[in-house]
Amino acid sequence: MSLPHAILTALLEKPSSGLELTRRFDRSIGYFWSATHQQIYRELGKLEQAGHIRALPAPTPARGQKKEYEVLPAGRAELTEWVARSEDPKPLRSALLLRMRAAAVVGAPGMREELRRHLDLHRRQLEEYRAIEVRDFPPARRESEPDRLRHLVLRGGIDLERFWVEWLTQALGELER
Amino acid sequence: MSLPHAILTALLEKPSSGLELTRRFDRSIGYFWSATHQQIYRELGKLEQAGHIRALPAPTPARGQKKEYEVLPAGRAELTEWVARSEDPKPLRSALLLRMRAAAVVGAPGMREELRRHLDLHRRQLEEYRAIEVRDFPPARRESEPDRLRHLVLRGGIDLERFWVEWLTQALGELER
DNA sequence: CCCGCTTGTGCAACTAGTTGCAGAACACTC
DNA sequence: GAGTGTTCTGCAACTAGTTGCACAAGCGGG
Numbered sequence: 001m002s003l004p005h006a007i008l009t010a011l012l013e014k015p016s017s018g019l020e021l022t023r024r025f026d027r028s029i030g031y032f033w034s035a036t037h038q039q040i041y042r043e044l045g046k047l048e049q050a051g052h053i054r055a056l057p058a059p060t061p062a063r064g065q066k067k068e069y070e071v072l073p074a075g076r077a078e079l080t081e082w083v084a085r086s087e088d089p090k091p092l093r094s095a096l097l098l099r100m101r102a103a104a105v106v107g108a109p110g111m112r113e114e115l116r117r118h119l120d121l122h123r124r125q126l127e128e129y130r131a132i133e134v135r136d137f138p139p140a141r142r143e144s145e146p147d148r149l150r151h152l153v154l155r156g157g158i159d160l161e162r163f164w165v166e167w168l169t170q171a172l173g174e175l176e177r
Numbered sequence: 178m179s180l181p182h183a184i185l186t187a188l189l190e191k192p193s194s195g196l197e198l199t200r201r202f203d204r205s206i207g208y209f210w211s212a213t214h215q216q217i218y219r220e221l222g223k224l225e226q227a228g229h230i231r232a233l234p235a236p237t238p239a240r241g242q243k244k245e246y247e248v249l250p251a252g253r254a255e256l257t258e259w260v261a262r263s264e265d266p267k268p269l270r271s272a273l274l275l276r277m278r279a280a281a282v283v284g285a286p287g288m289r290e291e292l293r294r295h296l297d298l299h300r301r302q303l304e305e306y307r308a309i310e311v312r313d314f315p316p317a318r319r320e321s322e323p324d325r326l327r328h329l330v331l332r333g334g335i336d337l338e339r340f341w342v343e344w345l346t347q348a349l350g351e352l353e354r
Numbered sequence: 355c356c357c358g359c360t361t362g363t364g365c366a367a368c369t370a371g372t373t374g375c376a377g378a379a380c381a382c383t384c
Numbered sequence: 385g386a387g388t389g390t391t392c393t394g395c396a397a398c399t400a401g402t403t404g405c406a407c408a409a410g411c412g413g414g
Contacts, residue, residue, distance in 0.1 A: 009278055092209050101326070101330050104326035
């Protein structure tokens with residue numbers, strides 16, 4: 001039940017159309033809660049139905065016409081309530097770790113290349129996050145609570161990527177023995 | 178498409194019945210690929226259908242009767258092929274990071290307690306992993322390739338939990354300002 | 355001997371997420 | 385002004401995972 005709240009958050013930060021949201025998910029929110037445009041359109045429909053958001057009046061409402069949404073007070077209330085809600089972390093699901101475990105049973109040839117590829121991807125992601133940190137969170141921008149929290153989330157992303165880079169490096173070393 | 182391969186791996190390590198598999202998923206494989214017993218039974222059916230595993234002949238086959246499965250050569254071949262297959266890491270999905278981002282927008286009261294709870298859960302998990310490491314991977318058991326790979330997977334789990342413990346500690350510090 | 359508890363298997367219905375495709379509006383250009 | 389590409393919205397069908405429940409077999413106690 002996180003997608004609607006991801007959308008509410010994004011819309012509070014800035015009212016947007018479905019496609020704009022999709023793009024913002026690809027860059028920002030999607031770093032820790034990704035979604036395809038179809039998920040987003042469907043969810044926008046449900047949120048509107050539920051009275052949590054509304055479409056800004058468009059000059060000529062029609063199919064294929066851009067529709068901007070904004071959050072209604074009920075939506076903000078729902079989000080506020082959700083933020084304080086308690087929810088267990090769900091168990092990790094990593095196909096790569098699983099693969100490694102399988103490799104321990106049937107042998108690992110062919111995994112090296114895959115590990116290198118992942119290492120490269122995670123290095124790139126790490127660089128991207130670091131660039132965002134430099135751009136969006138210079139020391140001056142770390143004062144207000146909202147900025148500090150957003151920065152905290154980004155630090156989480158950075159440290160996670162760092163974890164993967166380290167683990168993959170270690171794994172490659174192990175396989176090269 | 179990882180669940181069938183998780184099951185094949187588990188069955189190669191030791192032929193088991195559905196319920197046994199479920200328990201082993203709760204302890205071991207499930208640490209990085211969890212599954213409920215229904216998922217497992219359904220998948221066992223499909224794997225048997227596909228000729229990847231077979232049920233060991235039981236004295237009196239009947240409903241509610243324990244059924245042991247073992248992997249057939251075709252299943253092992255499928256798993257071997259899968260290990261070398263290339264697959265992009267899927268983007269992270271963390272409700273907690275999302276919540277933090279939402280908190281930056283609507284305010285964070287009530288998050289402290291939730292963070293403390295998660296911190297506690299991750300600390301416990303970390304301790305559990307460390308206990309497993311001490312028990313199953315003493316230095317002597319780090320020689321054979323299979324053991325080294327299994328150990329590597331466990332190290333991954335440990336470092337991930339360590340990441341969460343660190344991030345949550347940092348986050349709590351930030352909120353306490 | 356039958357009652358309740360545990361073990362073990364499984365169906366059905368649901369929720370969340372993915373993939374493939376299509377159609378309307380607009381802009382551009384030849 | 386017909387043809388082509390882009391932007392934007394959306395339906396339909398599918399896959400994976402979750403939840404709730406049912407039912408059979410075996411075991412132990414009153």
